[in-house]
Amino acid sequence: xxxxxxxxxxxxxxxxxxxxxxxxxxxxxxxxxxxxxxxxxxxxxxxxxxxxxxxxxxxxxxxxxxxxxxxxxxxxxxxxxxxxxxxxxxxxxxxxxxxxxxxxxxxxxxxxxxxxxxxxxxxxxxxxxxxxxxxxxxxxxxxxxxxxxxxxxxxxxxxxxxxxxxxxxxxxxxxxxxxxxxxxxxxxxxxxxxxxxxxxxxxxxxxxxxxxxxxxxxxxxxxxxxxxxxxxxxxxxxxxxxxxxxxxxxxxxxxxxxxxxxxxxxxxxxxxxxxxxxxxxxxxxxxxxxxxxxxxxxxxxxxxxxxxxxxxxxxxxxxxxxxxxxxxxxxxxxxxxxxxxxxxxxxxxxxxxxxxxxxxxxxxxxxxxxxxxxxxxxxxxxxxxxxxxxxxxxxxxxxxxxxxxxxxxxxxxxxxxxxxxxxxxxxxxxxxxxxxxxxxxxxxxxxxxxxxxxxxxxxxxxxxxxxxxxxxxxxxxxxxxxxxxxxxxxxxxxxxxxxxx
Amino acid sequence: xxxxxxxxxxxxxxxxxxxxxxxxxxxxxxxxxxxxxxxxxxxxxxxxxxxxxxxxxxxxxxxxxxxxxxxxxxxxxxxxxxxxxxxxxxxxxxxxxxxxxxxxxxxxxxxxxxxxxxxxxxxxxxxxxxxxxxxxxxxxxxxxxxxxxxxxxxxxxxxxxxxxxxxxxxxxxxxxxxxxxxxxxxxxxxxxxxxxxxxxxxxxxxxxxxxxxxxxxxxxxxxxxxxxxxxxxxxxxxxxxxxxxxxxxxxxxxxxxxxxxxxxxxxxxxxxxxxxxxxxxxxxxxxxxxxxxxxxxxxxxxxxxxxxxxxxxxxxxxxxxxxx
Numbered sequence: 001x002x003x004x005x006x007x008x009x010x011x012x013x014x015x016x017x018x019x020x021x022x023x024x025x026x027x028x029x030x031x032x033x034x035x036x037x038x039x040x041x042x043x044x045x046x047x048x049x050x051x052x053x054x055x056x057x058x059x060x061x062x063x064x065x066x067x068x069x070x071x072x073x074x075x076x077x078x079x080x081x082x083x084x085x086x087x088x089x090x091x092x093x094x095x096x097x098x099x100x101x102x103x104x105x106x107x108x109x110x111x112x113x114x115x116x117x118x119x120x121x122x123x124x125x126x127x128x129x130x131x132x133x134x135x136x137x138x139x140x141x142x143x144x145x146x147x148x149x150x151x152x153x154x155x156x157x158x159x160x161x162x163x164x165x166x167x168x169x170x171x172x173x174x175x176x177x178x179x180x181x182x183x184x185x186x187x188x189x190x191x192x193x194x195x196x197x198x199x200x201x202x203x204x205x206x207x208x209x210x211x212x213x214x215x216x217x218x219x220x221x222x223x224x225x226x227x228x229x230x231x232x233x234x235x236x237x238x239x240x241x242x243x244x245x246x247x248x249x250x251x252x253x254x255x256x257x258x259x260x261x262x263x264x265x266x267x268x269x270x271x272x273x274x275x276x277x278x279x280x281x282x283x284x285x286x287x288x289x290x291x292x293x294x295x296x297x298x299x300x301x302x303x304x305x306x307x308x309x310x311x312x313x314x315x316x317x318x319x320x321x322x323x324x325x326x327x328x329x330x331x332x333x334x335x336x337x338x339x340x341x342x343x344x345x346x347x348x349x350x351x352x353x354x355x356x357x358x359x360x361x362x363x364x365x366x367x368x369x370x371x372x373x374x375x376x377x378x379x380x381x382x383x384x385x386x387x388x389x390x391x392x393x394x395x396x397x398x399x400x401x402x403x404x405x406x407x408x409x410x411x412x413x414x415x416x417x418x419x420x421x422x423x424x425x426x427x428x429x430x431x432x433x434x435x436x437x438x439x440x441x442x443x444x445x446x447x448x449x450x451x452x453x454x455x456x457x458x459x460x461x462x463x464x465x466x467x468x469x470x471x472x473x474x475x476x477x478x479x480x481x482x483x484x485x486x487x488x489x490x491x492x493x494x495x496x497x498x499x500x501x
Numbered sequence: 502x503x504x505x506x507x508x509x510x511x512x513x514x515x516x517x518x519x520x521x522x523x524x525x526x527x528x529x530x531x532x533x534x535x536x537x538x539x540x541x542x543x544x545x546x547x548x549x550x551x552x553x554x555x556x557x558x559x560x561x562x563x564x565x566x567x568x569x570x571x572x573x574x575x576x577x578x579x580x581x582x583x584x585x586x587x588x589x590x591x592x593x594x595x596x597x598x599x600x601x602x603x604x605x606x607x608x609x610x611x612x613x614x615x616x617x618x619x620x621x622x623x624x625x626x627x628x629x630x631x632x633x634x635x636x637x638x639x640x641x642x643x644x645x646x647x648x649x650x651x652x653x654x655x656x657x658x659x660x661x662x663x664x665x666x667x668x669x670x671x672x673x674x675x676x677x678x679x680x681x682x683x684x685x686x687x688x689x690x691x692x693x694x695x696x697x698x699x700x701x702x703x704x705x706x707x708x709x710x711x712x713x714x715x716x717x718x719x720x721x722x723x724x725x726x727x728x729x730x731x732x733x734x735x736x737x738x739x740x741x742x743x744x745x746x747x748x749x750x751x752x753x754x755x756x757x758x759x760x761x762x763x764x765x766x767x768x769x770x771x772x773x774x775x776x777x778x779x780x781x782x783x784x785x786x787x788x789x790x791x792x793x794x795x796x797x798x799x800x801x802x803x804x805x806x807x808x809x810x811x812x813x814x815x816x817x818x819x820x821x822x823x824x825x
Contacts, residue, residue: 307704309704328706328708329703329704329705329706330706330707330708332706333705333706334706339704341704346698346700346701347698347700347701347704348701348704349698349701350693350694350697350698350701350702350764351697351698352693352697352698352764352765353693353694353697353764357690357693357694360690361690361694361701361702361705361707362705362706362707364687364690364691365687368686368687371686371687371688372685372686372687373685373686373687373690375685415705419706
């Protein structure tokens, strides 16, 4: 070994010229990435930039066509997940990979559970999991079934699993997308503890605020190419957004002058089990009303109740000042209400069907005569939607599965607009969507409001709620805990109200 | 009825592979035995496929929505016995035939209600119905076949339309109709949507419960139609008829490329799948392969067909997903 390498130790990870092509797509074109031990290296890029593919190659989920990987200066072959694990590389997936029927402890040690005489040895497993969860500051019982946990808690279990692998290189793919501020803060403490021990962390996120808080170094990918790597202290927010999207994007759409009409939707004393208590609010035509609050505060439940997905215990709903009875989504649609759900893939889209089929789904019977779909009507409805919402797709026949997150979300919006909905509930409309598409969705939301649509926006992304809404309602434990005008709604005030200070 | 773009889609789609499989199979048999490619034998093969082919239509609907129907074999027996007893009591042929169909539809609808209102897994609900319907058929007939029917009924099996046996014409007409329903109608679109994502479909205001119930009723209907053909052909209604038909129908659907997870597939694929099954049986018979070995061969064809299909699917899936 030469003296030079002793003076500057090789990086924990060195990827060189990583190339990967899929039929029709060059996912990665000669990407380099160096990550030093003890640093948090941010990987930034729009959906489709190649981040996920790069990380899959690093974690053994996929093989590269060309390129080399060195770990601590030694060439490594990571062609299987097993090989990656042996090299002490762990990945925390954005889409949770847990077994709902098993306990927290069993999930943490899945595939390498301690055994005694060939039998599962529960004692050490439960103790180990408890210790890891404590380290994360998570109040989760190791014997609880994972399926019974909230998404945020499941994410923490996933993180605990990665920690238990004693990884030297830890990949985190949007680990905070379902976490509250407090849980995020805890996670960051854990991350700092890990880096102090020399763990290298590759951190993928779209949230610029948290990137600047936790990152040491940042790499931007675009269209499968390495664009820039720089220390975080010299990085500039707007510059990063520009590099990522290669175009100027306002971080948030500025509030434009909108004229508000009459009351469109009024909800009075809505109650549902233990999740909603006497919730009353109203939205005018052309108004955007934001709902802020911690995870589980009841935001989603409001939308589900108004949309007829949950039987309500009490409450009256008025549309255009007329009382309406909503017992099913069909009633809601007839009343002119649309609901863009939080879980785009689970509830919003039929991924295996085309853009056209998805857009037409709620209005098929309207597009048909004698039960036969009039293809021309259907086609032109979808074509209009693609044009109006600027959905990027080669054709309306493309399967929804093949589009990016931002464009998928636009299909969901298009679907509701096609029904002629004049009241739209948007639940986490930009979750998991890259910055460029986010800005476009914001623009669309704004345009819809200008067009007189009444919009109810539910989001855990505080800047999003504050940036878009005319009024902000804060939920806490199933009640409306406060209301702020746009001018009064500062992040500090809203947060204080949400946590009950 | 089938436009040029649809033709192109069929040719380019998943069905092309299955059709190629059928073609290669036929070619092989044509070379291997002089008895295969005769008009009489091919007519026979088509007639053989008509029985399971008809139930496989209903099965395709059920599987497209992500369900399964194990009761159809027993429903064929039950509907057949209903037809037989009606005829025995001297009821006219049309009335007997309709009562058989009604029996199938009612039992199928019951399956649907158990699955939707009762939230039973389709496997369990229809497994139960499989036994109930078989038992009912045995009870109604006292365990004995019913035979000796008027000529009107027999004509349904023995007559020909332009030289093609009526059951085959009936099957083809039903496939054409089902193809139209699945691709062109609101109902068909809902089938794919429900199978692809039931939650999202319900959220779009579609009454999923009603449509899913209907799908099992359709499966019962196709079992009823199958019973008519079978009774007419055998000139006898047997309480032990149709044993194992459900598995043959599922095999035809699966060989035809319809995903057991629901949401994708086509009735054209199922038709080809049903033809492959009966060509294979026929060919192996002609080649003098023992019936034991035949079962092994058919089992292997099912497995290989699905393996190939999954391989293709995974490749397409991977290439599209990883680009995200």
